[in-house]
Amino acid sequence: MPARLRCNAPYPLPAAMTAAAEDRTLLCPRASSAEAAWVDATQVIGAGSLGDVVRHFTGQSPLAAATPGEVTLDTSPRDLRDVKGQERAKRALEIAAAGRHHLIMIGTPGSGKSMLAARLPGILPPLTPTEALETSMIQSLCGLLDEGGISRTRPFREPHHTASMAAIVGGGKGAKPGEISLAHNGVLFMDEFPEFPRTVLETLRQPIETGEVMVARANAHVKYPCRFMLVAAANPCKCGYLTDPARACSRVPGCGEDYLGRISGPLMDRFDLRIEVPPVAFTDLDLPPSGDSSTAVAARVDAARQIQADRFKDTPDTRQNADVEGKLLEEIAAPDPGGKDLLLRAAERYGLSARAFHRILRVARTIADLAGEDAIRRPHVAEALSFRISAKVAG
Numbered sequence: 001m002p003a004r005l006r007c008n009a010p011y012p013l014p015a016a017m018t019a020a021a022e023d024r025t026l027l028c029p030r031a032s033s034a035e036a037a038w039v040d041a042t043q044v045i046g047a048g049s050l051g052d053v054v055r056h057f058t059g060q061s062p063l064a065a066a067t068p069g070e071v072t073l074d075t076s077p078r079d080l081r082d083v084k085g086q087e088r089a090k091r092a093l094e095i096a097a098a099g100r101h102h103l104i105m106i107g108t109p110g111s112g113k114s115m116l117a118a119r120l121p122g123i124l125p126p127l128t129p130t131e132a133l134e135t136s137m138i139q140s141l142c143g144l145l146d147e148g149g150i151s152r153t154r155p156f157r158e159p160h161h162t163a164s165m166a167a168i169v170g171g172g173k174g175a176k177p178g179e180i181s182l183a184h185n186g187v188l189f190m191d192e193f194p195e196f197p198r199t200v201l202e203t204l205r206q207p208i209e210t211g212e213v214m215v216a217r218a219n220a221h222v223k224y225p226c227r228f229m230l231v232a233a234a235n236p237c238k239c240g241y242l243t244d245p246a247r248a249c250s251r252v253p254g255c256g257e258d259y260l261g262r263i264s265g266p267l268m269d270r271f272d273l274r275i276e277v278p279p280v281a282f283t284d285l286d287l288p289p290s291g292d293s294s295t296a297v298a299a300r301v302d303a304a305r306q307i308q309a310d311r312f313k314d315t316p317d318t319r320q321n322a323d324v325e326g327k328l329l330e331e332i333a334a335p336d337p338g339g340k341d342l343l344l345r346a347a348e349r350y351g352l353s354a355r356a357f358h359r360i361l362r363v364a365r366t367i368a369d370l371a372g373e374d375a376i377r378r379p380h381v382a383e384a385l386s387f388r389i390s391a392k393v394a395g
């Protein structure tokens with residue numbers, strides 16, 4: 001009976017990347033070869049048994065090059081038109097998706113926050129080939145690639161607030177990537193945001209800024225990418241009804257302060273877009289679907305992302321407006337005199353931090369991109385500001 005190579009190689013994709021970098025051929029179990037072949041199919045060979053390996057090397061029966069697994073793309077059946085009303089929230093989703101901006105939605109129970117977030121994959125463009133390989137590498141490390149196939153659908157990760165620190169940021173046995181890395185190039189949706197342990201929330205601050213996370217191993221550190229779009233949802237208070245005019249919260253004002261106070265100032269400062277999601281009126285629920293379909297919004301998001309791909313073609317570390325820093329930000333996001341005047345006055349009046357100031361400029365850039373305009377004008381700055389400072393409960 002021949003010795004079959006049944007087990008999957010632990011990390012086929014990273015192993016194939018290393019082999020390719022050293023210009024070597026990777027010989028691996030056949031079950032892993034479809035995944036490894038994504039790097040360079042001509043340099044990956046899959047063997048079904050040790051006998052196959054012997055026959056290959058003795059020239060009796062050379063093994064053929066592996067074939068890459070399937071490329072899949074989910075066409076999300078969830079449409080934005082299913083969500084009645086909530087036009088402002090839908091606009092915020094569109095802007096967030098276009099520029100990879102972080103978004104927090106605060107609203108009463110059952111107002112549609114989770115429903116809105118679940119529609120994000122349907123308005124995001126497919127992963128580019130480079131992004132698909134990066135995201136698949138992380139999935140490969142976690143053993144999540146299905147039969148060697150690669151998905152072009154952007155990840156949408158939704159960790160529960162009871163998940164451990166290692167599950168969310170990475171670590172534990174084998175220093176595996178966590179949810180924030182599995183969300184690389186996609187969406188990290190943190191529902192019931194204030195319910196996550198404070199230590200977990202604070203740990204997110206650095207990865208949000210750098211797009212990387214350092215995971216500790218016994219005697220080393222491993223760096224994983226985690227360039228995700230953070231979407232958080234929260235009730236305004238523990239009982240949930242602080243902002244509902246029809247159902248006054250019984251513990252006003254303490255209930256809301258205690259609850260949202262769990263989100264520290266520096267963490268809240270990292271959300272570019274903050275919106276209140278009000279309860280939907282029953283009369284609105286009865287109306288036929290209205291507003292743009294996910295397909296129409298996805299086309300606008302895609303056009304805005306194309307503009308960014310063009311803008312950042314010479315700066316590989318900067319892919320979307322949310323990534324722009326320093327001098328480049330000054331170059332690409334300088335508003336016209338009207339916009340500048342408005343922003344300076346708002347910064348003074350609301351005591352905006354330097355980070356907030358720059359985040360507003362990045363959002364204004366995205367809004368102008370969605371409008372297909374080169375110049376950032378006053379209305380673009382005004383809309384970006386409105387998402388930053390209008391939410392009564394968002395600090």
Ligand SMILES: Nc1ncnc2c1ncn2[C@@H]1O[C@H](COP(=O)(O)OP(=O)(O)OP(=O)(O)O)[C@@H](O)[C@H]1O
Pocket residue numbers: 082083084085086107108109110111112113114115116233234235280285
């Ligand atoms: N705007 C809306 N249009 C259509 N249906 C809605 C809307 N908002 C809520 N619903 C209905 O209410 C259900 C609950 O909505 P959802 O879970 O998104 O609320 P939520 O804001 O996330 O609530 P919670 O704060 O309790 O998590 C939905 O599955 C849907 O049936």
Ligand SMILES: [Mg+2]
Pocket residue numbers: 113114115191233
């Ligand atoms: Mg919800």
